[in-house]
Amino acid sequence: MTDKSNKQLSTDPYKGVRDFYPEDQAIQNYIFATWRKAVESFGYNEYNTSILEPAELYRAKSGEEIVNEQTYTFTDRGEREVTLRPEMTPSVARLVAAKKRELSFPLRWYSIQNFFRYERPQRGRVREFWQLNCDMFGVDSTSADVEVIQLAYNIMKSFGARDGDFKIYINNAKLFRENINGKLLDTELFPKAKKLIDSIQKISKEEFDVEWSKISNQQFDRSIAANTEIETILSQLKMLGIENVEYNPILTRGFDYYTGTVFEVYDTNPENRRALFGGGRFDDLLSLFGGEKVPAVGFGMGDVTMRDFLEVRGLLPQFTSPAQLYIVNAGVSAEQLLTRATEIREKGIRVATDLTTRKIGDQIKKAVKDAVEFVVVLGENEITSGEVSIKHLASEKEEKVRIAEIADYIKGF
């Protein structure tokens, strides 16, 4: 510290993480509240886990390399390897596996928590993000897949999105794997093939063909026919009125634990090219913890892409102050001011007072800037007469009202 004592601290946040000023936090709260309302309407229960997990939880599933390079992992004072969770799925699998005998299946569980990934930041990708995770455990029929996708659809609708604003793509991991493996020289080439197919939009057809010919002696045909499982899900979703869903035979998800249906929700606006949601069925994951399998299907969606989506569509809510009433101080005692505010609060109105001696105009300006709904000026005249002018700032409507009736006036406005 000694040689740095003169150096000013930076006001920037740590690389890739965000500060949430009140306006940002209000948006964040709106997103969380909308998520919560939508998932609870499907009967999902909220759970939570610690942000810290033993590193081996991720090594088991994702491999050494990804833990070392893509996560925040450190050694604690007891020589334990600790990771800041980069995702929720292993944690929730751990919870379910731990109490498999006492939980009453099927489970519908959700959480809204923050995650850390050591990646190079850019639009739609930061190092700390929040994610809604929804999972259903214990149902292996496609009706669970249908419900989970319906839930994803409903979340989008509850943000005010129209069907044309987003598109749901579904595929089946097993079908995909079997079809691709059938064409490969060796099934060990599957990861390479998957990666290549994933990049099909980004590279030229010639380039693709050259790469493909290295791992297969058959033509690549992207029109793999859907199987009955996919057809069932699609037709059930259509029965539920969900039309913007489509089978995508080359949809893959990054990790290998998906055993059946996989799906992604995309913004149709070209400015936001990242997936808004991703999920699928992972029936084998709980076997990491021993014991029998538990069928599971779920998805995650992040706050960053959701916010980008809402911004581009103009669906963000207007920021408003938590205070409904701002009391401007026109030269009354602090005691008067605080007492009056307290009386109004006791009637259920959220009140902020101006504790400065600034000019009335400036105090009102402050209320306007904070987007408070109502303002009253409290001076000696008002105390004496027991009557104030209450102004609704948005409409500029101003009325005389008794101090004792301010709360009722606001409630009845």
Added chain:
RNA sequence: GUGGCUAUAGUUUAGUGGUAAAACUCCGGUUUGUGGAACCGGUAUCGAGGGUUCAAUUCCCUCUAGUCACCCCA
């Protein structure tokens, strides 16, 4: 992690090898018991460090951060 681009006041931007300009915002003041207006004043070690030069905000290098592409996307 690799490569490209960018970095000037709180914000958006101008500008120059001779230590910087505008608009808006913000803060303070004058006038006005109500969001306004007018006027006055204030706010920049030109992202950080180093090099070239008599002189660097300007040219060069490194770093940091942002952004785009790659990678990855659990």
